[in-house]
Amino acid sequence: MATLLDTIAGGHLVEAHRPYPRRIVDAPLWQALGAGLHEGHWRLLGLWGEPAAVHMALLDEAAGLPAVASLACPDGTFPSVAQYHPPASRLERALCDLTGLAATAAPDARPWLDHGRWDLRHPLGQRLPAATEVPPYAFLTADGEGLHQIPVGPVHAGIIEPGHFRFTANGEAVVRLEQRLGYVHKGIEALMTGASIERAARLAGRTSGDSTVAYAWALARAVEAALGATVPERAVWLRALMAELERLANHFGDIGAICNDAAFALMLAHCGVLREQVLRAANACFGHRLMMDRVVPGGVEVAPGPLDTTPIRNLIDVATKAFPALVKLYDNKASLQDRTVGTGIVRPALARQYGCGGYVGRASGLAFDARRQLAYPPYDGLRFEVPVLREGDVNARVWIRIREVEQSLALVGQILKALPPDGLTRIPLAEVDGPSEGVGLVEGFRGDILAWVRLDAGARVGRCHLRDPSWFQWPLLEAAIEGNIVADFPLCNKSFNCSYSGHDL
Amino acid sequence: MQKLLLESLIKAPFTEPAPQADTVALAELATRVDRAARARLGRSLSIRQVDAGSCNGCELEIHALGNAFYDLERFGLRFVASPRHADVLLVTGPVTRNMREALQRTYDATPGPKWVVAAGACARDGGLFADSYACVGGVGAVIPVDIHIPGCPPTPTALLGGLLALLTKSA
Ligand code: SF4
Numbered sequence: 001m002a003t004l005l006d007t008i009a010g011g012h013l014v015e016a017h018r019p020y021p022r023r024i025v026d027a028p029l030w031q032a033l034g035a036g037l038h039e040g041h042w043r044l045l046g047l048w049g050e051p052a053a054v055h056m057a058l059l060d061e062a063a064g065l066p067a068v069a070s071l072a073c074p075d076g077t078f079p080s081v082a083q084y085h086p087p088a089s090r091l092e093r094a095l096c097d098l099t100g101l102a103a104t105a106a107p108d109a110r111p112w113l114d115h116g117r118w119d120l121r122h123p124l125g126q127r128l129p130a131a132t133e134v135p136p137y138a139f140l141t142a143d144g145e146g147l148h149q150i151p152v153g154p155v156h157a158g159i160i161e162p163g164h165f166r167f168t169a170n171g172e173a174v175v176r177l178e179q180r181l182g183y184v185h186k187g188i189e190a191l192m193t194g195a196s197i198e199r200a201a202r203l204a205g206r207t208s209g210d211s212t213v214a215y216a217w218a219l220a221r222a223v224e225a226a227l228g229a230t231v232p233e234r235a236v237w238l239r240a241l242m243a244e245l246e247r248l249a250n251h252f253g254d255i256g257a258i259c260n261d262a263a264f265a266l267m268l269a270h271c272g273v274l275r276e277q278v279l280r281a282a283n284a285c286f287g288h289r290l291m292m293d294r295v296v297p298g299g300v301e302v303a304p305g306p307l308d309t310t311p312i313r314n315l316i317d318v319a320t321k322a323f324p325a326l327v328k329l330y331d332n333k334a335s336l337q338d339r340t341v342g343t344g345i346v347r348p349a350l351a352r353q354y355g356c357g358g359y360v361g362r363a364s365g366l367a368f369d370a371r372r373q374l375a376y377p378p379y380d381g382l383r384f385e386v387p388v389l390r391e392g393d394v395n396a397r398v399w400i401r402i403r404e405v406e407q408s409l410a411l412v413g414q415i416l417k418a419l420p421p422d423g424l425t426r427i428p429l430a431e432v433d434g435p436s437e438g439v440g441l442v443e444g445f446r447g448d449i450l451a452w453v454r455l456d457a458g459a460r461v462g463r464c465h466l467r468d469p470s471w472f473q474w475p476l477l478e479a480a481i482e483g484n485i486v487a488d489f490p491l492c493n494k495s496f497n498c499s500y501s502g503h504d505l
Numbered sequence: 506m507q508k509l510l511l512e513s514l515i516k517a518p519f520t521e522p523a524p525q526a527d528t529v530a531l532a533e534l535a536t537r538v539d540r541a542a543r544a545r546l547g548r549s550l551s552i553r554q555v556d557a558g559s560c561n562g563c564e565l566e567i568h569a570l571g572n573a574f575y576d577l578e579r580f581g582l583r584f585v586a587s588p589r590h591a592d593v594l595l596v597t598g599p600v601t602r603n604m605r606e607a608l609q610r611t612y613d614a615t616p617g618p619k620w621v622v623a624a625g626a627c628a629r630d631g632g633l634f635a636d637s638y639a640c641v642g643g644v645g646a647v648i649p650v651d652i653h654i655p656g657c658p659p660t661p662t663a664l665l666g667g668l669l670a671l672l673t674k675s676a
Pocket of ligand 1: 206209558559560561562563597598599624625626627628632656657658659
């Protein structure tokens with residue numbers, strides 16, 4: 001089988017794109033890439049647009065190399081990728097809303113992020129005035145005797161982000177779930193266009209607040225790749241330290257919250273304490289509980305001088321002692337297992353088709369972890385395991401998190417050992433003399449985050465695209481809930497914990 | 506499990522002393538809340554949280570209010586599932602245009618007397634997203650706001666201080 005690089009070799013190579021190649025392809029080649037996705041040759045990493053071009057990031061897993069393919073769209077259209085590969089559908093719909101480029105032969109041409117409430121259309125393309133008449137959103141239908149619909153949201157009953165779920169149920173059993181998202185669309189990519197690198201970094205760190213470190217890191221890597229900058233050694237270690245603290249905090253929060261949704265509040269109480277202790281250690285060392293704006297292009301923003309890591313050392317001691325008892329509790333509680341085992345199953349084949357990352361993918365047999373497969377410093381020199389299960393149910397997603405907590409606790413220990421006690425943490429960024437482009441992939445707690453950036457002269461952002469792991473996880477939740485009872489939806493949903501804000505952008 | 510439960514009987518609680526009711530918030534409130542309405546509420550508040558477009562950072566810290574360290578229920582503060590059961594709407598985010606109607610309708614569904622607490626930099630004026638085509642820019646642009654709790658995101662202590670300001674004034 002031809003590698004991805006061989007396949008796009010006919011395209012024109014864009015010189016200023018780092019560290020992975022970008023090639024400008026023609027329509028037949030673009031379609032061939034779509035067909036290759038369908039055949040499972042490579043994994044879709046992202047699909048986004050500009051006023052007159054579309055870009056697709058792909059990963060050749062066998063060769064361990066990503067690449068970006070671009071297609072010029074002089075007539076405002078491009079061949080739909082989703083016609084070959086369904087996981088591209090929502091990305092394509094979002095792209096069409098934002099740029100106005102139309103996907104020909106698309107299986108689903110409904111708008112996605114644009115609810116007809118902005119005062120313009122195509123904010124990232126040739127801006128047009130908003131349509132005066134907006135037809136109601138055409139939800140998919142499910143017909144049959146005894147079926148009824150349950151609309152939920154956008155405002156939910158708990159403290160969670162807004163989105164709409166349309167259930168079609170037969171009695172208690174869910175026959176179909178259709179999601180409608182986009183409620184928290186903030187126009188981040190348009191705000192980034194023309195912004196300074198600093199402002200873009202702050203915006204990136206607010207794409208999904210729970211992954212602020214990972215997003216800031218992904219953007220920083222993209223910018224640094226574009227500029228060919230090498231950040232100080234100490235900054236690299238501090239970034240990983242923050243990223244692992246973020247992963248710990250989120251996994252503790254999720255494990256507790258999932259158990260709580262299965263009516264087992266004791267786990268939430270204990271995991272909530274651990275989560276809080278992580279945030280306090282983060283605050284003590286980095287001056288912000290979520291570590292927002294601490295990872296910046298060029299390095300990290302921390303107080304000068306040596307860093308007192310005692311709070312983190314204490315945290316690791318406390319958590320390492322307390323966590324095994326909680327794992328045992330989870331494992332031994334039949335009433336809890338009764339809710340989580342066999343609930344909300346994602347079949348490995350479907351997870352593979354969607355190339356879904358993070359704990360959702362790893363609970364369904366996908367071993368992908370950007371820290372390992374596309375290892376970036378300092379992970380290329382760290383010892384850790386990537387846990388994988390195949391059951392794909394709520395229980396498996398809890399266990400992946402449990403194993404990842406154990407790995408992260410050990411990783412933090414290794415990082416603290418290797419962390420240079422003092423030294424430079426940030427370098428000034430070089431001037432941009434012409435357009436330069438970079439791409440960065442970082443493993444957030446939820447999965448791999450993609451950042452792509454083009455810098456224009458004057459160090460302004462020409463275009464920046466961020467792709468949340470949730471894009472490939474949300475659709476799997478629709479599949480996972482089928483055949484389950486409505487009452488198990490919160491449990492399934494929590495075990496996915498997809499980002500709304502990161503997806504809606 | 507028995508061991509865990511037993512331990513929690515012996516161990517000192519995690520719960521910490523309450524923060525001061527936020528003085529800035531108190532001053533803001535004094536000008537807005539009338540005494541008669543406050544008397545009706547007593548010393549307990551039901552809070553309905555509405556994410557009107559946040560990055561979810563604010564929600565994380567609002568969640569933290571329930572953990573053993575802050576334990577907000579000891580103050581008579583509790584989160585409820587429906588606006589129809591709420592005295593207070595705790596709103597986050599730069600109110601996206603796609604959420605504007607949902608926020609307005611949630612407000613309309615909340616029985617009076619009611620208060621609106623805007624939490625976070627975004628909820629004040631749109632924060633970093635203020636200039637976006639997709640955002641309205643601040644909760645106050647859609648529904649009347651009684652208190653604003655600053656921060657990006659506000660810490661649980663700041664949130665608690667702001668919410669306690671509501672209770673203190675209503676005593
Ligand atoms: S105030 Fe900060 S944390 Fe809260 S929603 Fe806005 S950006 Fe996120």
